[in-house]
Amino acid sequence: MSKRQELQDMLDKMTPEEERAYWDAQDPLRQGKKVRFQRITGPPDRMMYFALRLHGEDIDRLAAAAESRGMKPSELARALILQGLDQTEGQADLAKRVAVLEAELAAVKQRLDDIAQPVAAAS
Numbered sequence: 001m002s003k004r005q006e007l008q009d010m011l012d013k014m015t016p017e018e019e020r021a022y023w024d025a026q027d028p029l030r031q032g033k034k035v036r037f038q039r040i041t042g043p044p045d046r047m048m049y050f051a052l053r054l055h056g057e058d059i060d061r062l063a064a065a066a067e068s069r070g071m072k073p074s075e076l077a078r079a080l081i082l083q084g085l086d087q088t089e090g091q092a093d094l095a096k097r098v099a100v101l102e103a104e105l106a107a108v109k110q111r112l113d114d115i116a117q118p119v120a121a122a123s
Contacts, residue, residue: 020055052077 001009011019042048054062059073066076 016056023053023055 011022014022062077063073066073069076071079
């Protein structure tokens with residue numbers, strides 16, 4: 001029997017909670033192991049394959065949400081990941097924009113104070 005089949009047989013006998021605990025225990029990051037991530041490269045104008053591990057209940061939620069939108073689960077997952085990346089990158093941009101606006105506001109306040117001083121002195 002292959003290792004893959006042995007693993008499948010073992011998983012088939014587990015409850016969902018036991019299976020979740022098993023996969024959580026297999027996570028190298030949780031075990032404190034150093035992990036070497038493989039850099040994914042390819043032509044920027046082509047789609048590439050990327051595998052993602054989710055619990056069964058999360059896949060069911062994804063499938064239901066995709067169906068309600070008339071999409072495939074992979075399409076919705078892609079859209080949600082890209083939306084999350086855009087928001088994450090946008091937060092850094094937002095912080096920079098807020099800093100620029102605060103500096104501009106301070107400059108406008110200073111100009112108003114400069115204009116107000118001669119007017120107040122004249123009255």
